[in-house]
Amino acid sequence: MRVLALASVVTIAGVAGFAPMPVLGHAGHGDEFVQTGSVGQVKANPERDQLLGIATAKPQVSANGQLSVPNVAIVKAYGDPYVFVFSGTTYDPVVIKPGSVSVDRTVVLDGVTADERIVVSGALSIFAESQKNKR
Numbered sequence: 001m002r003v004l005a006l007a008s009v010v011t012i013a014g015v016a017g018f019a020p021m022p023v024l025g026h027a028g029h030g031d032e033f034v035q036t037g038s039v040g041q042v043k044a045n046p047e048r049d050q051l052l053g054i055a056t057a058k059p060q061v062s063a064n065g066q067l068s069v070p071n072v073a074i075v076k077a078y079g080d081p082y083v084f085v086f087s088g089t090t091y092d093p094v095v096i097k098p099g100s101v102s103v104d105r106t107v108v109l110d111g112v113t114a115d116e117r118i119v120v121s122g123a124l125s126i127f128a129e130s131q132k133n134k135r
Contacts, residue, residue: 039093040130054122056086068105084119
């Protein structure tokens with residue numbers, strides 16, 4: 001009886017060894033997600049944006065006039081640092097020139113102005129949306 005049980009376990013383990021393993025993590029948006037290409041403009045969608053936790057705010061201006069943004073607002077893609085500027089109907093990727101970095105903020109030397117609204121929460125989600133085949 002033990003031989004039969006052992007043979008069953010070996011057979012099941014052998015078959016399972018050839019079966020595809022389940023994916024244990026989520027790294028994109030299924031088959032639509034493209035890992036290469038340029039950063040594109042994303043249309044605003046209030047339902048999706050709320051679901052993804054997208055929030056916008058103006059950059060902070062320090063006493064010496066420097067603009068700063070939260071570190072999480074910056075997406076590094078294809079060798080460049082980007083922020084997404086909210087235009088009212090779209091999120092536009094803008095390459096910035098970062099300055100000094102603190103624990104939670106980065107000074108922006110060039111790329112955005114104090115009156116623009118940038119994505120301060122959910123920038124990676126917007127980046128992922130920008131990489132889809134169908135925009």
